[in-house]
Amino acid sequence: MTRAETKERNRRALLDAAFHVVSRDGYRARLEEIAERAGLTTGAVYSLFGSKSGLVAALVTDYLRPHYEEIEQAIPAEMDLLEAVDAFARHYRRSCDAPDALSGLSLQFTLLDMALHDPELGSRLAASVRTQESRLIALFTGRSHNGNVVTSHQARRLATALRALFVGLSQGVMLGLAHGADERYFADTACALASDAALIDHDAGAPELRGSE
Known part of the structure; x- marks a missing residue:
């Protein structure tokens, strides 16, 4: 070797x-x-x-990387924004039924507790999450939406909102607090969020959706 x-x-x-x-x-x-x-x-x-913090930060990256690779495979480039969000939502819901879903949920709670006890570690964990989430932002950027094209700024705002939505819903599913939250529920809720012009455009300093060329 x-x-x-x-x-x-x-x-x-x-x-x-x-x-x-x-x-x-x-x-x-x-x-x-x-x-x-x-x-x-x-x-x-x-x-x-x-350090221990370095190991834990690497653990987060190691845990998230395959999930984002699967997301990229689940969302073809030819999809428009809402089709991509629909596919992402359905993929996320299916992950709640994966064999390692509960151990992953346990790790989420544990890492949050660690971040609260150690701000320096919390910053490193956040950086690891942002690095992987940038792949999701890139996945949404440039897709068509209502005759326009999504900018990276808008994709970042959308990714943040979807992460909050899916983390909350998936925790509810695995803890038995979100009865009836099947793939369609995840997809419909996510697409309703992504369709909201206020979500995409509401920022005084943000560029508007640029017109398709």
Whole structure:
């Protein structure tokens, strides 16, 4: 095994171990236990991630990346904005029934608790989320909507609103608080939100939807 392969193997082992320990213990998670579970030393954590905060931030990126890759695959480039939002919403709803959905929900709550206890970590976690969310913004930018084209500024506002909507709805589904919230409900609610001109245009400093060329 090459040095690079060994490094990636150790990185993967630490991320997998961190997922289990952090999901269970939150901000009380101990690096010693994470390293021991991975079959490594705490020195490997510092060498690969710099700190406990660095490891947790990398864990968030590692957890989110495949989800955004799946979203990109679920939304073809030829769709207009509302078709893309509809497909995104249905994909998000299906993810609530995935085998790892509950463990993912547990991790969400745990990371929020950690961010509240450690503002510096909170900033790093937010940066990790924004990095992945930029892929969603790019996915919406340039799509047609009512004869116009969505700008990156408008796509960013929409992505923020959809994230808040879907996180809340998915938590409700998994906790049994959103009865009847099936794929159609997710899609109809998201498209109603995306269709609202006030959501897309309401910003004194924001550019208006540019006309299609």
